Amino acid sequence: xxxxxxxxxxxxxxxxxxxxxxxxxxxxxxxxxxxxxxxxxxxxxxxxxxxxxxxxxxxxxxxxxxxxxxxxxxxxxxxxxxxxxxxxxxxxxxxxxxxxxxxxxxxxxxxxxxxxxxxxxxxxxxxxxxxxxxxxxxxxxxxxxxxxxxxxxxxxxxxxxxxxxxxxxxxxxxxxxxxxxxxxxxxxxxxxxxxxxxxxxxxxxxxxxxxxxxxxxxxxxxxxxxxxxxxxxxxxxxxxxxxxxxxxxxxxxxxxxxxxxxxxxxxxxxxxxxxxxxxxxxxxxxxxxxxxxxxxxxxxxxxxxx
Amino acid sequence: xxxxxxxxxxxxxxxxxxxxxxxxxxxxxxxxxxxxxxxxxxxxxxxxxxxxxxxxxxxxxxxxxxxxxxxxxxxxxxxxxxxxxxxxxxxxxxxxxxxxxxxxxxxxxxxxxxxxxxxxxxxxxxxxxxxxxxxxxxxxxxxxxxxxxxxxxxxxxxxxxxxxxxxxxxxxxxxxxxxxxxxxxxxxxxxxxxxxxxxxxxxxxxxxxxxxxxxxxxxxxxxxxxxxxxxxxxxxxxxxxxxxxxxxxxxxxxxxxxxxxxxxxxxxxxxxxxxxxxxxxxxxxxxxxxxxxxxx
Numbered sequence: 001x002x003x004x005x006x007x008x009x010x011x012x013x014x015x016x017x018x019x020x021x022x023x024x025x026x027x028x029x030x031x032x033x034x035x036x037x038x039x040x041x042x043x044x045x046x047x048x049x050x051x052x053x054x055x056x057x058x059x060x061x062x063x064x065x066x067x068x069x070x071x072x073x074x075x076x077x078x079x080x081x082x083x084x085x086x087x088x089x090x091x092x093x094x095x096x097x098x099x100x101x102x103x104x105x106x107x108x109x110x111x112x113x114x115x116x117x118x119x120x121x122x123x124x125x126x127x128x129x130x131x132x133x134x135x136x137x138x139x140x141x142x143x144x145x146x147x148x149x150x151x152x153x154x155x156x157x158x159x160x161x162x163x164x165x166x167x168x169x170x171x172x173x174x175x176x177x178x179x180x181x182x183x184x185x186x187x188x189x190x191x192x193x194x195x196x197x198x199x200x201x202x203x204x205x206x207x208x209x210x211x212x213x214x215x216x217x218x219x220x221x222x223x224x225x226x227x228x229x230x231x232x233x234x235x236x237x238x239x240x241x242x243x244x245x246x247x248x249x250x251x252x253x254x255x256x257x258x259x260x261x262x263x264x265x266x267x268x269x270x271x272x273x274x275x276x277x278x279x280x281x282x283x284x285x286x287x288x289x290x291x292x293x294x295x296x297x298x299x300x301x302x303x304x305x306x
Numbered sequence: 307x308x309x310x311x312x313x314x315x316x317x318x319x320x321x322x323x324x325x326x327x328x329x330x331x332x333x334x335x336x337x338x339x340x341x342x343x344x345x346x347x348x349x350x351x352x353x354x355x356x357x358x359x360x361x362x363x364x365x366x367x368x369x370x371x372x373x374x375x376x377x378x379x380x381x382x383x384x385x386x387x388x389x390x391x392x393x394x395x396x397x398x399x400x401x402x403x404x405x406x407x408x409x410x411x412x413x414x415x416x417x418x419x420x421x422x423x424x425x426x427x428x429x430x431x432x433x434x435x436x437x438x439x440x441x442x443x444x445x446x447x448x449x450x451x452x453x454x455x456x457x458x459x460x461x462x463x464x465x466x467x468x469x470x471x472x473x474x475x476x477x478x479x480x481x482x483x484x485x486x487x488x489x490x491x492x493x494x495x496x497x498x499x500x501x502x503x504x505x506x507x508x509x510x511x512x513x514x515x516x517x518x519x520x521x522x523x524x525x526x527x528x529x530x531x532x533x534x535x536x537x538x539x540x541x542x543x544x545x546x547x548x549x550x551x552x553x554x555x556x557x558x559x560x561x562x563x564x565x566x567x568x569x570x571x572x573x574x575x576x577x578x579x580x581x582x583x584x585x586x587x588x589x590x591x592x593x594x595x596x597x598x599x600x601x602x
């Protein structure tokens with residue numbers, strides 16, 4: 001087990017190295033010139049050359065990447081070109097808001113998705129089942145910006161239950177978290193349904209029934225825990241989907257997280273921030289996958305380590 | 307009793323895919339939606355009297371606000387006074403072209419990587435699969451946004467960007483299938499008979515993968531449609547004035563409180579098309595993949 005985790009950690013570090021290289025190379029190829037953005041339109045060629053030298057952007061790609069990597073290993077993500085602040089400070093100040101949003105989305109996914117899945121499995125083949133599965137499909141097929149804008153229109157503009165956007169109270173949090181979670185709910189409900197149907201077919205459920213156990217006890221003690229197992233791994237994988245989703249959801253709701261930070265940085269060609277957010281996201285995804293795998297290993301001893 | 311004496315389990319009645327697909331109401335509903343979108347896109351010039359880029363004098367109210375749905379403009383007009391229905395019909399072209407091209411390219415890359423890695427294995431396979439691990443660690447949407455911002459987005463660039471981030475799932479699924487197929491006796495037998503890699507790959511491996519490729523290809527169009535809409539909504543996808551369902555919402559969202567139909571109708575179109583491909587893809591998976599049979 002420890003050897004497995006160690007191997008996975010080394011693999012993850014290599015993957016992150018690869019991500020940093022590819023992102024750096026992509027941004028190096030960027031036709032938009034960050035120096036022009038900083039210097040402004042009226043800058044003289046000397047000023048431009050000065051800024052370029054100051055930022056070390058006049059050096060070769062390899063030198064620039066090596067320097068970035070060296071700083072990265074010391075935990076230094078560089079300075080924002082335009083905000084004149086350390087990137088790690090910016091990310092650290094924005095990360096809690098994004099994590100909160102993701103936590104809310106996970107709760108929404110689990111509550112909505114698992115309930116719908118279990119109910120559909122128990123009512124298999126009925127109208128309830130069909131309706132729930134169609135609803136799940138619609139959820140999976142709805143892009144987050146459409147869901148977000150519709151939620152805003154219905155619940156904030158028309159019904160006035162929630163504020164239109166912003167950050168601070170629980171009321172601000174509900175709509176963006178739901179928006180981020182709805183697509184996942186659809187996947188979870190479909191996964192949960194098929195997982196539940198598989199479990200209900202197993203011998204131990206028949207045994208439990210034969211022993212004369214009550215319906216509720218069979219459901220909650222025997223079927224549910226086993227059916228939820230494969231779903232655990234999904235939560236970790238969700239992190240990757242969330243990392244893209246927050247860019248959209250935070251921009252729709254004006255939620256001050258790292259998604260918004262990244263989106264603003266992309267528009268202003270603030271390369272250190274783009275690099276920083278991409279790396280933090282990649283870290284989160286790698287950790288999410290790792291945790292998912294370890295969690296399913298711990299939860300189900302039958303899974304063998306490859 | 308020898309093995310031969312065992313009576314076969316209920317003899318499988320193999321029906322055509324189409325026959326079984328036709329029995330599924332949801333899949334048929336999906337197919338109808340796809341057909342409607344396709345017809346709407348092809349015959350757009352005949353279905354509407356307006357030009358998608360024409361800013362009409364009577365397309366805005368006296369105060370300069372977009373016109374509400376109903377009347378001359380069936381779905382209303384956008385903030386520049388253009389007919390919304392016309393833009394949605396022409397936008398269907400964008401979605402379908404990108405859906406087919408981007409997904410086709412993604413499918414090609416995914417199949418190539420997955421099959422090569424699964425069949426040859428070894429160092430080459432290891433390198434290719436580590437590459438997919440690497441791609442899995444990229445936040446796809448963030449990568450797509452960066453790529454789209456780097457290259458000046460045009461219809462084809464957007465399609466290529468989407469293909470670049472969207473091939474990974476196909477590669478992983480096909481890798482697993484190819485790896486297990488390559489271990490089977492009939493492949494070993496073929497090799498013993500002296501068949502070369504090309505023959506084995508194209509005559510024996512690929513035909514077995516066709517059902518999987520069809521299923522993932524169909525489901526992939528749905529992902530592609532959503533990704534294109536999202537990129538265009540953020541303004542880094544298809545650029546106005548070329549209409550796309552995503553950029554219609556992008557252009558009009560400042561007005562959406564006063565004119566919600568400008569978000570609602572294009573949004574509905576996106577959901578309907580993505581839903582349609584999901585429904586058909588899911589039904590195809592049930593029909594084509596025997597391990598999934600009986601789950602629904």
